[in-house]
Amino acid sequence: MKGFINKIQHYSTKDGPGIRSTVFMVGCNLRCLWCANPESMLPGYKLIYNRQKCQRCCSCVRVFPDAVTMGKDGCIINREKADFDRLCDICPFEAYEKMGFWMESDELVRIMLRNKEFYGSSGGVTFSGGEALLQSEFIEECMDKLHEKGIRVCIDTAGNLPWERIERVLKKADTVLFDLKVFDSSKHLQLTGCDNRLILENLKKTDAMDKELYVRMIIVPEYNDDINDLKARIDFVRNFRSLRQIDFLKYHILGVGKYRQLGIEYPVKPVGEVSEELLKQLQEYCGDVRSTVGG
Numbered sequence: 001m002k003g004f005i006n007k008i009q010h011y012s013t014k015d016g017p018g019i020r021s022t023v024f025m026v027g028c029n030l031r032c033l034w035c036a037n038p039e040s041m042l043p044g045y046k047l048i049y050n051r052q053k054c055q056r057c058c059s060c061v062r063v064f065p066d067a068v069t070m071g072k073d074g075c076i077i078n079r080e081k082a083d084f085d086r087l088c089d090i091c092p093f094e095a096y097e098k099m100g101f102w103m104e105s106d107e108l109v110r111i112m113l114r115n116k117e118f119y120g121s122s123g124g125v126t127f128s129g130g131e132a133l134l135q136s137e138f139i140e141e142c143m144d145k146l147h148e149k150g151i152r153v154c155i156d157t158a159g160n161l162p163w164e165r166i167e168r169v170l171k172k173a174d175t176v177l178f179d180l181k182v183f184d185s186s187k188h189l190q191l192t193g194c195d196n197r198l199i200l201e202n203l204k205k206t207d208a209m210d211k212e213l214y215v216r217m218i219i220v221p222e223y224n225d226d227i228n229d230l231k232a233r234i235d236f237v238r239n240f241r242s243l244r245q246i247d248f249l250k251y252h253i254l255g256v257g258k259y260r261q262l263g264i265e266y267p268v269k270p271v272g273e274v275s276e277e278l279l280k281q282l283q284e285y286c287g288d289v290r291s292t293v294g295g
């Protein structure tokens with residue numbers, strides 16, 4: 001079986017316990033306004049245009065006048081008309097990059113095996129996204145093969161899929177990172193394009209599976225940093241029997257440049273940093289529940 005992947009990152013320490021290789025799958029069924037991975041969120045191949053690398057030589061404009069024109073800030077690309085492969089071939093300065101590739105499960109396992117010694121007893125492979133579980137059959141096949149080789153597998157999910165579609169693969173995972181973005185359902189709909197009833201149900205069901213469960217809460221100032229909503233999220237999971245840890249993730253602006261490279265408008269208005277005071281309050285509110293703060 002083949003999976004459609006955006007990128008593979010090795011030696012990650014942010015995608016589950018230990019040292020991990022993270023596979024970023026393409027496609028997501030949420031549209032979080034603050035998404036830092038638009039290249040994983042949106043379906044299909046993407047064309048990245050790196051303005052810093054572009055030397056304004058106009059080779060691409062001459063060959064594809066219908067798809068590329070030169071503006072005062074660099075190339076203006078009509079991605080509907082652009083031939084991604086040929087644009088990448090034509091540019092002598094590698095300003096174009098096509099993102100997204102298909103990979104067989106055997107090939108993916110072979111790559112992961114190269115890093116097995118770094119994983120140790122707690123690390124392994126994480127499937128993230130986008131929404132990794134949109135490709136649950138592929139992940140399940142990879143997971144079976146990775147388990148045969150003694151490699152632990154973690155799934156990072158926002159959990160917005162029918163339970164029948166994700167139950168089997170979650171049951172096989174060693175660790176689950178479950179994102180809980182907003183507690184209030186109508187606010188969730190407003191900020192992610194979908195309400196969270198299914199997500200909350202699935203989170204409860206995942207807890208009942210006795211996995212290593214990490215619940216992750218992104219905090220975006222002025223969007224989902226209401227203290228009462230955050231406390232409601234904590235209260236929802238604090239007595240879960242599988243909960244290992246709550247991770248508070250501070251919003252960062254690293255995604256902004258990616259939107260520009262993809263020619264998409266960034267939907268979040270400029271916001272400040274998450275206050276240390278809020279993070280301290282939240283960690284105190286967690287009480288006996290272990291919590292961390294990350295970016």
Ligand code: SF4
Binds near residue numbers: 053054055057075094
């Ligand atoms: S071919 Fe490359 S360097 Fe030349 S204008 Fe196009 S993107 Fe820029």
Ligand code: SF4
Binds near residue numbers: 030034037131158
């Ligand atoms: S769930 Fe993750 S990948 Fe999907 S839109 Fe939200 S932040 Fe982006």
